[in-house]
Amino acid sequence: QLQASGGGLVQAGGSLKLSCEASGGTFSNYHMGWFRQAPGKEREFVAAITWSGDHTDYADSVRGRFIISRDNAKNSVYLQMNTLRPEDTAVYYCAADPWLTRLKSGSDDYDYWGQGTLVTVSS
Numbered sequence: 001q002l003q004a005s006g007g008g009l010v011q012a013g014g015s016l017k018l019s020c021e022a023s024g025g026t027f028s029n030y031h032m033g034w035f036r037q038a039p040g041k042e043r044e045f046v047a048a049i050t051w052s053g054d055h056t057d058y059a060d061s062v063r064g065r066f067i068i069s070r071d072n073a074k075n076s077v078y079l080q081m082n083t084l085r086p087e088d089t090a091v092y093y094c095a096a097d098p099w100l101t102r103l104k105s106g107s108d109d110y111d112y113w114g115q116g117t118l119v120t121v122s123s
Contacts, residue, residue: 004094007117010084014121018079020094020114027075028052031097033110034068034079036090036119045105046092047079057103062088084121091116 006018018034033048047068048057056068067080077094095110104110 002094002096002112002114004092004114004117007092007119009120009122012084012086012121012123014084015080015082016084016119018081018092018094018117018119020077020079022075022077022096028072029098029100030112031100031103032068032070032077033095033097033104034077034092035095035107035110036088036092037116038087038090041090043093043107045107048097048103048105049077050103051100055103057105059105081119084119086121086123089119089121091118 001023004020010016028051031050034046035043036046037043045059049068049070053070065083070077093116094114096112097110
């Protein structure tokens with residue numbers, strides 16, 4: 001089970017840190033990803049991190065502004081979001097990939113999903 005939190009309302013240029021806590025499994029057995037879905041749009045990849053935390057990947061739209069990290073001792077993955085823009089407004093989801101191959105950006109490649117947390121960026 002994945003529980004995302006940390007969303008809220010922030011002004012453009014501001015920062016937010018999302019958290020996702022896992023329970024019911026061995027957290028270090030999963031690569032983790034963050035996705036987002038804006039109103040009326042498809043769910044899209046944001047960032048991913050390997051089980052060990054030594055490799056990350058980002059969507060071009062967030063690269064250089066967002067940072068994904070994890071703490072396996074706390075069964076948690078994080079998304080630090082800086083220099084937020086109105087177009088970052090979306091529901092953000094964390095997801096787990098148990099296959100431990102390359103990092104993936106397709107939502108179909110992730111087996112487990114959190115419930116989502118809403119991020120709203122005002123202009």
